[in-house]
Amino acid sequence: MKDALSFEAVTKKYGAFTALNNVSLDIHAGEFMTLLGPSGSGKTTMLMTIGGFVEPTAGHVTLDGQKITHLPPENRNFGLVFQGYALFPHLTVWENVFYPLRVRGMPKAEAEPKVRDVLELIQLSHLAERFPKQLSGGQQQRVALARALVFSPELLLLDEPLSALDRALRKDLQRELKDLHERVGTTFIYVTHDQEEALSMSDRIAILRDGQIEQLGTPSQLYEKPASIFVANFLGKSNFVPVHDLDVQGADVRYTVGQDQFRLSRGDAPLPQTGELSLALRPERLTLYRNREDAPENYLAGKVVKVTYFGQLYEAIVSTQSAGDLLVTVDLAHSEPRIGDRVWVGWAIDSGVILAGRPVDADDAYAG
Amino acid sequence: MQGEAGIASRSSPLGKDTAYWGMVLLPAVFLATLYLVPVISVMVRSVTEPTLGLDNYAVILENKAIRNVLGKTVYICAVTTALTLLFGYATAYAMCRMPEREQRLMFFLVILSFWISVLIRTFAWIAVLQPQGLLNDILIGIGIIDRPLRLVRNDLGVIIGMVHYMLPYAILPLFANMKTIDPTLVPAARALGASPRKAFMTVFLPLSLPGLAGASILVLIFSSGFYITPALLGGGKVVMIAEYISVQMSETLKWGLATSLATVLMLVVLALTIAMSRYMDIGDTGKKT
Numbered sequence: 001m002k003d004a005l006s007f008e009a010v011t012k013k014y015g016a017f018t019a020l021n022n023v024s025l026d027i028h029a030g031e032f033m034t035l036l037g038p039s040g041s042g043k044t045t046m047l048m049t050i051g052g053f054v055e056p057t058a059g060h061v062t063l064d065g066q067k068i069t070h071l072p073p074e075n076r077n078f079g080l081v082f083q084g085y086a087l088f089p090h091l092t093v094w095e096n097v098f099y100p101l102r103v104r105g106m107p108k109a110e111a112e113p114k115v116r117d118v119l120e121l122i123q124l125s126h127l128a129e130r131f132p133k134q135l136s137g138g139q140q141q142r143v144a145l146a147r148a149l150v151f152s153p154e155l156l157l158l159d160e161p162l163s164a165l166d167r168a169l170r171k172d173l174q175r176e177l178k179d180l181h182e183r184v185g186t187t188f189i190y191v192t193h194d195q196e197e198a199l200s201m202s203d204r205i206a207i208l209r210d211g212q213i214e215q216l217g218t219p220s221q222l223y224e225k226p227a228s229i230f231v232a233n234f235l236g237k238s239n240f241v242p243v244h245d246l247d248v249q250g251a252d253v254r255y256t257v258g259q260d261q262f263r264l265s266r267g268d269a270p271l272p273q274t275g276e277l278s279l280a281l282r283p284e285r286l287t288l289y290r291n292r293e294d295a296p297e298n299y300l301a302g303k304v305v306k307v308t309y310f311g312q313l314y315e316a317i318v319s320t321q322s323a324g325d326l327l328v329t330v331d332l333a334h335s336e337p338r339i340g341d342r343v344w345v346g347w348a349i350d351s352g353v354i355l356a357g358r359p360v361d362a363d364d365a366y367a368g
Numbered sequence: 369m370q371g372e373a374g375i376a377s378r379s380s381p382l383g384k385d386t387a388y389w390g391m392v393l394l395p396a397v398f399l400a401t402l403y404l405v406p407v408i409s410v411m412v413r414s415v416t417e418p419t420l421g422l423d424n425y426a427v428i429l430e431n432k433a434i435r436n437v438l439g440k441t442v443y444i445c446a447v448t449t450a451l452t453l454l455f456g457y458a459t460a461y462a463m464c465r466m467p468e469r470e471q472r473l474m475f476f477l478v479i480l481s482f483w484i485s486v487l488i489r490t491f492a493w494i495a496v497l498q499p500q501g502l503l504n505d506i507l508i509g510i511g512i513i514d515r516p517l518r519l520v521r522n523d524l525g526v527i528i529g530m531v532h533y534m535l536p537y538a539i540l541p542l543f544a545n546m547k548t549i550d551p552t553l554v555p556a557a558r559a560l561g562a563s564p565r566k567a568f569m570t571v572f573l574p575l576s577l578p579g580l581a582g583a584s585i586l587v588l589i590f591s592s593g594f595y596i597t598p599a600l601l602g603g604g605k606v607v608m609i610a611e612y613i614s615v616q617m618s619e620t621l622k623w624g625l626a627t628s629l630a631t632v633l634m635l636v637v638l639a640l641t642i643a644m645s646r647y648m649d650i651g652d653t654g655k656k657t
Contacts, residue, residue: 051559073558074567086556090574100560103570147560157559 003064004029004187005050005155010059012045012211019045020056021211028204032181032188036198037208038234043191046208047157050189052076063154074103079148079156079186083163085140087132093119093143094128100151118150121180138169145177149184158190162197174201195235199223207231223282225269229359232280239286240278240359241323246271255279255354258322262298265349272356285351286328288316288343295346302326304341318345407634410627417624424628434612434629441609444523444598445591448530452587453580455531456538460579463539464546478536486533490600493529494520497601521603529597534590538583545579585644589637609633 005027012020020042027033035043048054049061052073060069068076087096097118101111119125122142132140141161148156161177162170178201181188192198198205199219207214207222207230215227226232229240247254248271253264257279264279288304289295302318305325314330316337326345330337337343414424428434463474481489496502497519504516519525549572557567595610602608609629616626 053555053558072563073555074561074563076559077561078559080556080559082552082556084550084552086550086552088553088557088571088575089550099557099562099570103557103560103562103566151561 002029003027004031005189006062007046007049008060008062010046010049010056010061012042012049012054013057018211020049022059023211023213025206025213025216027187027189030185030187031203032178032190032201034190034192034198034202034205035208036192036195036205036234037214038193040210041208042211043193043208044159045211047159047189047191050155051078051080051157077151077154079151079153081141081144081148081156081158081161083160085132085144085161085164087140087143087147089132091131092128093124093130093132093135096132096143097147097150099147104151114150118146121149121183122146137165138173141165141173142176145180149180149186153186155187155189158188160192161190163192163194170197177201199235207234225267225353226280226355227270229278229280229355229357232353232355233359237283237327239281239283239323239326240355241281241326242358243277243279243354246277246354253354257300260300260322263349264352264354266354267350269353271354275356276358278355278358279352280355281326281347281352283315283327283329285347286326287346288318288328288330288334288337289346290343292344295344296348298349298351299344299346300326302343302345304337304339304343307337307339318343320345411631413623414628414631417627424624425632427625428628428632437607437609437612440523440606441592444526444530444594444606444608445588447523447527448534448591449584449587451527451531452534452538452591453584456535456542456583457576457580459535460539460542460546463543478539481532481536486596489533490529490597493525493532493601497525497528520601521605523602523606525601525603526598526606526608529601530591530594533594533597534587537586537590541582541586542576542579545582546576549575581644585641588640592633592637 003026007023007025010020010023011018023042023046035046037043045054049056052068052071052075056069060067062068063076073080088099091099094115097115098108098111101114102108116125119128122145124139124142124146127135127139132143135143144161158177162173165173174197177188181201190198190201202219204216204218205222206216209230215222215231217225222231223235226235226238232238232240241257243255243257245256251266251268253266253271254261255264255277256262287296289299292299300320300323302320304316305319306317308315313332314337316328316330318326318328320326328345415422417424428438459474459478463471466474494501498504499516499518501519503519504513507513508516519528553571553575554567557571558564562570593610594608595614598606598608599611610633613626613629613633616622616629
């Protein structure tokens with residue numbers, strides 16, 4: 001695949017603080033790339049470096065092989081959608097969308113069809129004469145998108161564009177954005193701290209932490225095969241079970257929890273060699289069994305200590321002797337778990353990933 | 369009015385219309401007796417003294433000396449306002465871009481000049497600007513000039529003193545307005561393809577127009593009534609309308625002429641305020657018709 005934009009060992013320092021630490025990343029032409037991370041992880045710095053508002057301390061940014069590291073923003077031809085939309089309050093919707101064409105010296109008559117088309121694309125043609133403050137948040141967001149797309153930019157950069165909207169509207173706009181991306185075919189680079197947003201929209205996600213890319217991959221790769229406890233924790237929920245005494249036979253791994261041995265068919269997931277190890281297990285990969293005979297090869301005995309009802313599923317916390325408390329999701333097809341039930345927690349041999357380290361709650365968990 | 373006040377009071381802690389009217393009453397009486405009455409008496413005097421009629425206004429139109437004073441006043445006010453807005457705009461713009469701490473320091477420095485009386489400041493300017501003053505001494509000392517520049521007892525001296533006095537009055541409303549402009553708008557314009565200059569001209573400047581209008585009215589009105597600064601820094605050679613009125617009052621005792629000039633000044637200020645508030649759409653950034 002063709003690379004649209006590349007980071008080549010980019011470092012950005014603000015005094016003693018390192019916002020980006022030797023980051024390299026290739027973004028393919030036409031893809032929806034999400035930069036995901038907690039606040040302070042460097043994702044916005046990365047986006048602003050692409051936009052031309054931040055000059056790297058070291059390294060280069062290239063577009064189609066050309067260095068653009070020191071090119072001012074107005075010469076880059078990238079669309080940028082800000083968190084607060086940044087619509088011009090003194091201009092109407094039509095004038096806002098016309099703005100990028102106007103500063104490029106395009107006469108009004110020539111711009112007219114382009115503005116009309118893009119307003120139609122976002123279904124706001126009927127509001128063209130309104131001022132931004134007369135629009136709802138979602139409408140303002142769409143105008144900002146139209147304004148950033150009207151000049152056919154090489155890239156569209158989006159800085160947490162949905163964070164100011166309420167939850168229901170955010171869902172709708174996620175779908176619309178994804179749809180828009182498919183229709184216009186422009187490379188989208190999307191910054192967010194919302195993992196759900198990242199998982200549902202992206203072709204690929206780069207997870208950032210402390211100015212570095214922690215892991216890069218498709219949403220399912222990151223979710224199913226997280227490379228670190230941080231990633232496993234940041235994307236969705238995960239149980240972490242301390243394991244030891246690995247016995248590795250190619251893809252087949254035997255590991256010990258407490259006194260019991262379990263089996264993992266790890267596929268192509270890498271395996272840490274030394275130090276403390278944890279098995280990351282997604283709650284939805286765990287199943288509760290009433291009878292031991294029904295359980296798969298890997299199972300542990302436990303007792304239900306807490307049950308929460310979520311409408312479409314239950315979440316049960318099962319206390320086990322060797323693995324501690326495990327979070328298990330139970331779909332409604334199963335009978336409702338009750339506190340005090342003695343159960344067997346089972347998981348398939350291809351479930352779980354063995355990761356280096358042990359989770360440190362406050363440090364690795366991300367609230368939100 | 370009653371109805372509106374009633375609606376407003378329903379959600380208020382005081383709860384009673386009378387409390388609001390009571391709060392307005394005292395200042396209203398104060399203003400009426402100490403401000404409105406003298407103003408009306410000035411206006412009445414201008415058409416009754418020495419005889420009933422518009423004779424005083426005819427004199428203003430015909431008298432060459434008065435016309436010169438009015439012309440000079442307009443000229444000095446226009447230049448002062450233009451320069452004050454220019455410097456004030458630059459200062460306010462810079463302040464907006466400063467980090468919090470530097471901004472507070474700048475704010476303090478701007479306010480600081482309010483603490484020094486205009487009389488002291490004017491004498492200080494004389495000390496700095498006069499032929500044997502600080503500035504000329506320095507310039508001669510480092511050899512840039514060999515004869516002192518004429519910086520006081522002329523228009524230039526008056527304008528320097530007035531601009532200095534007026535600057536905080538321009539900086540404060542401009543700064544207040546600029547703070548309301550979303551700081552991402554200019555970067556957004558840049559990202560959309562505007563050069564820094566174009567982004568400023570098409571986005572920041574239009575949005576700061578209400579501040580500019582407010583500041584310009586304030587400065588223009590204040591400077592039209594300047595008395596001490598032109599009298600001292602002009603050294604008797606630059607006579608503006610306020611000083612001329614004072615002379616008519618206290619020396620030539622032509623109270624009729626003095627009051628009619630005062631009335632003219634007041635009406636001009638009033639007309640300016642109305643005209644500019646219409647034209648500039650003060651206090652509303654978003655709407656356009």
